[in-house]
Amino acid sequence: MPTLEIKNLSASVEGKEILKGVNLKVSGGEIHALMGPNGAGKSTLGNVLIGHPNYVINGGSITLDGKDLTNATPEERAKAGLFLAFQSPVAVVGVKISSFLRAAYKQLHPDDNIKLQEFYDMVKKELRRVGLDESFLSRSVNDGFSGGERKRFEIVQMMILKPKIVILDEIDSGLDVDALKLVAEEIKEYHNESVGFLIITHYQRILKDIRPEFVHVLMDGKVIRSGDHELSDRIEEEGYEFIRGV
Amino acid sequence: MEVEYSKEEEMEKLLEDLRKSSVRKEDWEFHDNLKPIYSTGIGLNKSVVEEISEIKKEPDWMRRFRLKALEIFLSKPMPTWGPDLSGIDWENTNYYNRPDDVKSKSWDEVPDQIKDTFTKLGIPEMEQKYLAGSVAQYDSEGVYHNLKKVWEDKGVLFMDLDSAVKEHPDLVKNYFCKAVPATDNKFAALNGAVWSGGSFLYVPKGVRIDMPLQTYFRMNGEATGQFEHTIVVADEGSKVHYIEGCTAPRWDKDSLHSAIVEIYAHKNSEARYTSVQNWSKSVYNMPTKRAWVDENAKMEWVGGSLGSKVTMLYPSSYLRGRNASTHNLNISLAGPGTVKDTGAKAIHLAPNTSSRIVAKSISIEDGKAIYRGLLRMNKGAVHSKSHVQCDALLINDESQSFTYPHDEIYEPTATFGHEATVGKIGTEELAYMRSRGLSEDEASSMIVLGFLDDVMKEIPMEFAVEMNRLIKLEMGKLGSVG
Ligand SMILES: Nc1ncnc2c1ncn2[C@@H]1O[C@H](COP(=O)(O)OP(=O)(O)O)[C@@H](O)[C@H]1O
Ligand SMILES: [Mg+2]
Numbered sequence: 001m002p003t004l005e006i007k008n009l010s011a012s013v014e015g016k017e018i019l020k021g022v023n024l025k026v027s028g029g030e031i032h033a034l035m036g037p038n039g040a041g042k043s044t045l046g047n048v049l050i051g052h053p054n055y056v057i058n059g060g061s062i063t064l065d066g067k068d069l070t071n072a073t074p075e076e077r078a079k080a081g082l083f084l085a086f087q088s089p090v091a092v093v094g095v096k097i098s099s100f101l102r103a104a105y106k107q108l109h110p111d112d113n114i115k116l117q118e119f120y121d122m123v124k125k126e127l128r129r130v131g132l133d134e135s136f137l138s139r140s141v142n143d144g145f146s147g148g149e150r151k152r153f154e155i156v157q158m159m160i161l162k163p164k165i166v167i168l169d170e171i172d173s174g175l176d177v178d179a180l181k182l183v184a185e186e187i188k189e190y191h192n193e194s195v196g197f198l199i200i201t202h203y204q205r206i207l208k209d210i211r212p213e214f215v216h217v218l219m220d221g222k223v224i225r226s227g228d229h230e231l232s233d234r235i236e237e238e239g240y241e242f243i244r245g246v
Numbered sequence: 247m248e249v250e251y252s253k254e255e256e257m258e259k260l261l262e263d264l265r266k267s268s269v270r271k272e273d274w275e276f277h278d279n280l281k282p283i284y285s286t287g288i289g290l291n292k293s294v295v296e297e298i299s300e301i302k303k304e305p306d307w308m309r310r311f312r313l314k315a316l317e318i319f320l321s322k323p324m325p326t327w328g329p330d331l332s333g334i335d336w337e338n339t340n341y342y343n344r345p346d347d348v349k350s351k352s353w354d355e356v357p358d359q360i361k362d363t364f365t366k367l368g369i370p371e372m373e374q375k376y377l378a379g380s381v382a383q384y385d386s387e388g389v390y391h392n393l394k395k396v397w398e399d400k401g402v403l404f405m406d407l408d409s410a411v412k413e414h415p416d417l418v419k420n421y422f423c424k425a426v427p428a429t430d431n432k433f434a435a436l437n438g439a440v441w442s443g444g445s446f447l448y449v450p451k452g453v454r455i456d457m458p459l460q461t462y463f464r465m466n467g468e469a470t471g472q473f474e475h476t477i478v479v480a481d482e483g484s485k486v487h488y489i490e491g492c493t494a495p496r497w498d499k500d501s502l503h504s505a506i507v508e509i510y511a512h513k514n515s516e517a518r519y520t521s522v523q524n525w526s527k528s529v530y531n532m533p534t535k536r537a538w539v540d541e542n543a544k545m546e547w548v549g550g551s552l553g554s555k556v557t558m559l560y561p562s563s564y565l566r567g568r569n570a571s572t573h574n575l576n577i578s579l580a581g582p583g584t585v586k587d588t589g590a591k592a593i594h595l596a597p598n599t600s601s602r603i604v605a606k607s608i609s610i611e612d613g614k615a616i617y618r619g620l621l622r623m624n625k626g627a628v629h630s631k632s633h634v635q636c637d638a639l640l641i642n643d644e645s646q647s648f649t650y651p652h653d654e655i656y657e658p659t660a661t662f663g664h665e666a667t668v669g670k671i672g673t674e675e676l677a678y679m680r681s682r683g684l685s686e687d688e689a690s691s692m693i694v695l696g697f698l699d700d701v702m703k704e705i706p707m708e709f710a711v712e713m714n715r716l717i718k719l720e721m722g723k724l725g726s727v728g
Contacts (some may be wrong), residue, residue, distance in 0.1 A: 034705075050681045052671060074680035084681060090674040094696025100679070103692065107683035140696065162680065 001028035002065055002081060002164035002196060005050075009060035010221070017058065018044045020221030026165060033207055033232060034200045035216035037240045042200045043087050045218065046169045050084045051077050056113045061169075064165065077110060081164030085154035085171050092141040098123070100141050101160055103156075108161055126156045128245040130146050147174030155186050166190075167198045174208040184209035204236045217243055249695050284535055286342040295439050298342050302408055302442070305415060315428035315438025322432040327554045328618070329585045334530050339471050341440045345386040349409065360384050365538055367493065368461050378402045378457035378490075383474060384464050386442040397455060407475050410446035418446060421477050425508040425536045425564070433532040437473045444474030444505065447488055449515075452484035458520070463492040467531070471502040474623040478508070478662065480515035480543070490521040498556060500528045509537035509704040512543045513567065516545040520705060525554035527584060532558050541567025547590070548573040548705050555584055560618060562591035565599035565630075574603045575701050580613030580645075589618040589650075590634075593666060594627040594660065601632045606701055609638070609645035617649045623660040632662040638699045640670045641690065669697065 004026045007036075011019040018041040023120060026032050036042050048055045049062060051074040061070045072080070092100070100114070101123055124134040130152040141149050151174055158166055163183045170216070172180055187210055191197065207229070215232045217225040217240070225231065225243050234242070286294045295316050299309040324331055348501035351372050364370060364382055373380045379393035379453045381404065395656060398406075403414065411420050428438035446460045465472045480486045492503075511517040517537070525531050525656025531554040539545045547561040563572035576587040592601035617636045638647035649666050671693050679689035697700070 050677075052677045052681075054677070073686075074338060075685050078681055078683035086678065090672075090677045090678050092679065092693065092696075094699055095679075095692050096696070096699075099692065100682075103684055104679075104682040107685075107688075138498060157682065192371050230682070 001194060003027040003164045004082070004196060004198075005061075005063045006045075006049070007061045009045075009048065010058045010063065011044065012058060013044060013055050018221060019048065021060065022084055022218070022223055024198075024216065024223055026198050028164065028196050029156050029191075029193040030179070030214065031191065031197045031199065031210060031212040032216060033212035034198055034216050034218055034223075035202060035235060035240075036185040037139070038202060040202075040218045041221055042202070042218055043169055046084050046087070046167050047075075048201060049155060049167060050074055050082055075107065076221075078104075078161075078163075082167070083158055083161060083163030083165065084167045085151070085169060087173070089144070089150045090143050091143040091153055093143050095185075096138055097141055098137045104157075104161060105111060108163075116219060122158070123160060126159045129159075129178060130155050130186060131148070148176065148179055151175055152179060152183065155183050159190060163194050164194065165198070169200045169201065170202070171199070172201065178207070180206065189202040204232060207232055219243065251635050254588045270549065276505045276577075285340060285344070288338050288340050290316075290336065290339070290341050290432065290440070294341060298440060298442065301344070302341075304403065304411060307419070308411060311423070311428075312439050317427045319435035319439055320433060322431060323629075327560075328558055328587050329616075331530065331556065333501065333555070334502055336372050341471050341473070342723040343444055344387050349406070350557050350605045351390060351392055352388065353483050355577050356382075357618050358445065360389055362502060363392075363464060364462065366699070367462070367464070373460070378455050379459045380459040381406055381445045382464070383461065385441045386447075386472065388443050392402060393459075394457075397453075399408075400453045401444065401450040402453060402455065405446055406476065407446045408442065408446045408478075410424075414446075414448075417448060418477070421508065421510055423506075423508070425510065426534050429533060434506055434534045437475060437504050437506045437534070439501075440471070441473045441475040441506065443472075444476040445478075445488075445688075446476070447478045449486045451481045452483045453481075454483075455487070456485075458487040458489045458518075460489040460491065463490065465492070465501060465503065469545070471504065473503075474505050476507045477504065477510075478517060479510045480512060482512045483514045484512075485516040485519040486697070487520065490519075490523075492521070492523045492525060500530060503529055503531045503533070505533040505534040505535075507561075509535075511537060511539045511543040511570075513543060514575050515540075516544045516546075518548065519547040519561075522550040522552070523554070524550075524552045525557075527553060527555050527581070529554045530556050532556075535559065535561040537561070537563045537572070538672075539563050539565050539567070539570040539572055541596070542569045543567065543571075545570075545572040547572070547576070549576045549588075551576070551578045551582075551586055551588055553581070554586075557585070558587045559582040560589045560620070562593065562620075563601065564593045564595060565601065565627075566595050566600075569594050570596060570604075571600045574601070574605075575607045575624055575704060576603075577634045577698060578605070578607040578613040578615050578703055580607065580609045582611035582613055583617070585614045587616045587618055588623050589616075589620075590631055591620040591673070592622070592676055594622075594623045594630040594632070597626065597628045599630045603632075603634045604701060605634075605636045606698055607636075607638045607647055609647055610641045610642065612642075612644045612646070614646045617651070617666075620654070621651070621662060622654040623662070625656040627657045628659045630657065630660045632660075634662070634664045636664075636666045637697070638666075639694065640668065640715065641694075 006024040009022040014016050069077050127136050132152055215227050216223045286297050295312050382390040391405045393404045426434050426634050428435045478488050509517055537545045543565050551557050574590040578588045580586040590603045605617050609615045621632050671690050676689050
């Protein structure tokens with residue numbers, strides 16, 4: 001059972017310190033929600049976890065299954081089982097989804113000798129399940145996709161690449177009600193004892209479909225409060241100010 | 247869709263094989279220890295030119311042509327409008343090297359050391375699989391030529407130009423330096439004076455060859471020049487695809503390559519010329535390539551310029567007859583410390599002619615890629631059309647790209663358009679791809695190949711794979727991938 005452990009993590013972007021000692025532990029089978037007001041640093045945490053080169057770690061550590069990933073490259077982290085569904089996935093012009101996923105899959109699952117045709121069939125099936133046409137297979141990654149299509153494609157990648165720790169950054173933004181339902185179904189389908197989820201959101205919507213067992217609030221660069229769904233319910237009613245007030 | 251699968255699957259397999267076979271740059275940059283059996287030594291003057299003509303036992307018209315060309319060469323100034331050419335060491339260049347005395351029609355007869363080189367480069371294997379015929383040239387001389395019997399029987403001629411001058415003097419004389427006269431430019435004049443080797447391909451009226459014919463040039467000596475002259479004639483209603491591949495080992499001293507390629511696409515013919523040039527970084531590559539395209543004929547230039555220190559290359563099409571058309575696809579890769587000054591020329595001389603030019607360039611580190619083009623629509627080229635598209639991809643912050651299109655439009659009914667894009671491999675894209683497990687190298691080669699995709703689709707798969715491999719090698723990426 002995989003465990004992601006974040007200890008006293010501090011990090012900055014563009015010379016500005018955003019994370020100031022974050023502690024968090026996510027294990028297989030668990031669903032965690034990370035909440036916090038706009039600009040609190042939630043996406044920053046996601047980017048720092050996957051090793052985005054624009055973000056600098058100033059202290060603390062990130063380990064997965066005891067393996068220290070604090071200074072690992074993004075690809076090493078992916079191979080260790082980390083996956084981030086980006087808040088705003090970037091378009092990669094000219095690189096087809098088919099060859100992109102195929103190359104990624106080969107890196108992450110080198111021992112699986114799945115045939116090209118079979119692999120594509122698997123991708124097509126996943127595309128359909130989130131409501132994307134199978135012709136997306138030959139389109140460039142995120143190129144000309146609407147916001148919602150990008151989010152759905154992030155979920156397709158999760159299903160195909162089979163990570164152990166999944167970070168979903170505002171996966172519900174840009175999705176209409178029906179799409180959100182499909183995406184929530186996929187997440188529930190993928191959720192099992194050997195996968196841990198960290199669901200980043202600044203409001204409640206997705207948490208109605210997927211009930212997290214743990215709810216954390218990130219503010220002022222730290223996880224300043226942890227609890228269960230009662231915490232998220234109260235944030236829904238009162239906003240974040242009550243936390244600081246207490 | 248099914249077709250696409252099998253193509254992709256095959257491509258994937260080929261790439262995987264290449265990955266496993268741990269091909270490195272040294273594989274083409276190796277040099278052989280072969281000593282030329284004859285060389286004119288360094289430097290260029292009248293007696294060197296006479297000597298070359300003498301060795302070749304040429305007809306007198308050719309000897310006189312050479313001497314005239316030498317005069318023109320000596321009188322013309324160096325072009326100063328383009329890249330810095332001050333590194334060309336005229337004095338210390340070796341203008342003629344002859345590796346051996348034989349010209350073989352079977353690989354078995356080719357001297358072992360030369361054969362080994364071509365085998366290492368995969369040429370005999372390619373010939374068997376994909377080609378209707380091939381010619382191999384080592385330093386200044388053709389050492390091998392072969393044409394499948396079916397085509398020979400139909401009257402197709404394919405051999406090195408030296409042999410053609412002797413065996414088919416009248417035919418050669420009809421075409422030799424008609425499209426590219428020695429007066430055209432300094433480097434064409436030089437070629438006129440010291441040319442050796444190159445291919446002569448003649449396809450008779452109505453003969454349509456589906457498989458390509460290929461010539462492979464290998465430049466081995468240090469500080470040598472290679473000055474081949476190639477003539478392709480597609481007679482009326484014929485069809486031909488001619489391919490050239492070139493390599494040279496890496497030496498400390500710079501070498502000069504200055505070829506002439508002349509293509510004659512007669513009425514209703516289809517001619518296609520593909521070249522994948524992969525010179526090492528000590529080569530100045532200054533060829534002159536030109537096609538005459540007659541009524542209703544189609545000309546297609548497909549080029550990949552990799553390697554070399556400086557390349558100046560602008561394949562030109564003279565659209566001389568009604569409805570003549572040209573299509574020019576070029577990929578240039580400007581590696582670290584190199585300059586690619588490449589482009590195309592389309593000269594519309596007749597009504598309803600059309601040209602389409604697609605130029606893609608990639609600059610790595612401080613590599614500099616320049617598109618330089620000429621579009622001319624003469625008065626009377628009524629309703630002619632042209633479209634030029636230039637796309638540049640910059641790999642690093644210090645990479646450079648420039649575009650210099652030049653239009654001369656004298657015909658009011660002619661229409662033309664230009665498009666240019668410049669892209670950069672961005673941190674966000676790389677971070678995204680790497681977060682899915684791809685290495686930085688693999689991610690950037692995927693972006694590069696994606697950038698080239700629309701051109702790759704138009705070239706034969708074997709060559710797309712070859713380009714793919716060369717680009718990865720050039721980017722220093724293969725081996726670290728996978
Ligand atoms: N790449 C970046 N460059 C500059 N500033 C950034 C960058 N990423 C995040 N920030 C800044 O870091 C802070 C936290 O942003 P973010 O992590 O996106 O917050 P959240 O996701 O919680 O809304 C904000 O002030 C934001 O402007
Ligand atoms: Mg955010």
